[in-house]
Amino acid sequence: MKELVILSGKGGTGKTSLTAAFAGLKSSLMLCDADVDAADLHLIMAPDVQETHDFVGGNEAVIAPDRCTGCGTCLELCRFDAIDENQGEYTVDALNCEGCGVCVDMCPESAIDFPRKTCGQWFVSHTRFGPMVHARLGIAEENSGRLVALVREQAKKRARDAHIDLILTDGPPGIGCPVIASIGQASAILIVAEPTVSGIHDMKRVGELAAHFKIPAMVCINKFDLNLDQTRAIETIAREKNILVAGKIPFDPAFTKAMIQIQTLLEYDDTCPAAKAVRNIWETVMTHPAMKLERLM
């Protein structure tokens, strides 16, 4: 089984639209949306949800006022500023609570409860391109890295059960915990970069991250004709860093139009220049040596 993770360093580069466009190019694949914080792939895939599961992330401290004597130990020990005191009344600010449980363990009155909390949900769905595993992290919740790991694990497990040999994963933005959780053991990553100064900056950071974790990386340039100098700069950097340039996609309003119609680019217009570029990139990516190797999963 192989897994291609599409990343961009930052949102808005067309990562999700590209993932969606790829989905129609192979007859059997598993889709996985690892952008659990602001998932968008479902907007095009219109998934028919078959299973819904709660994601139980961490725990949260809650002070029971009737048992609290107001000694202040919790306030003194909490390093996350999560304990508020108001006229001798102690409460936990849920937005700040990190769930470390130090106050729970150290309260001399055992006055702090520590219930598990549901931090989001994950789903297994049918789509017109195959099965899809996706999730939704609750607003202001932590543990997005763990939810990403869970979604990918489920995608793998279900792909294996269904004898599907390719997982296409829409990755999260950034280079922090969710992204790190999204690339471990991936066959390869494809970075979608825009020819802008910030696009180059972001691509370098994800490229470094991939190198740090020894995951083969490729790059494709979206809206390459917006700035040809920056496009050339991306190609040069990619060469230096040993990242294959899988192709270039011209600026094309068809991407946005397709999105509005709830279609993939190729469903919307199979013959537009962007669609041709997407097909070529897919061919190049799929013939990359990293995508030929079976990874032990």
Added chain:
Amino acid sequence: MIISIASGKGGTGKTTVAANLAASLNQPVTVLDCDVEEPNLHLFLHPEIQSREKVIAPVPEIDLDRCTFCKKCMDICRFNAIAVTANTVVTFPELCHSCGGCTVICPENAVTEKERILGTVETGTVPLPDMNFGQGLLDIGQVMVPPVIRQVKSHRAPDQGITLIDAPPGTSCPVIAAMKDTDFVVLVTEPTPFGLNDLKLAVETVRLMNIPHGLIINRAGIGDDAVYAYAKEKNLPVLMEIPYDKAIAQAYSKGDLIIAQQEDYKEKFQTLYKKICLLADSEKCAP
């Protein structure tokens, strides 16, 4: 007055708004890039970095001569950052959230804290009148983002001044850390289904945090009207629209400010600030 610029997701033009607003104000301003995973603001403002500081988190160090392997530190740690066996202790600093529980609970005083570097905070000035700059940079491979953001925010402008915060994308811990204790949140979106979806999440987040907020619609004209309908339904003031314009996109690709190319935008951003002042707690607004 502290204003956060947020968007639910990257790529909507958050950084463009932050940079142009900062450069349009006729008042001293401090701009802080809190998108520490991918800070981009410096590419538009070209700050001269004058000082650098490390962001440090305490992580446990075990004195094996004192340790009796009682496992109390392992039991208190909710993040699996300590493993105790019959005759040794292994720590996993990258999992540690620096809560300090292990140091407090150890009956033998065998746990002390050493420093782990999470990233860097850089501060300096921008070659424009009266602009201070700060940004955080998460080290590659590190995951603890909120402490880096908090340290960037410690460099905000003194009392009367204006601070602009370029927030990270998303709705989880990093963006909460960035928006916390700010007086107003500007949400930037684009009129497409993705933009709308991400905007809804961002609106839920600011409303949960109880911060006054308003909307900027960027690349107006590229998509559909659903964002406008949503803004109306949710009573979300539209503070500004920036039309889709190839010249603006090209300026952005080169790292140029819109106001450097289209002079009239300076006034538009000043009007934006006035609108923010009307919606935020007015006492916070500098004259």
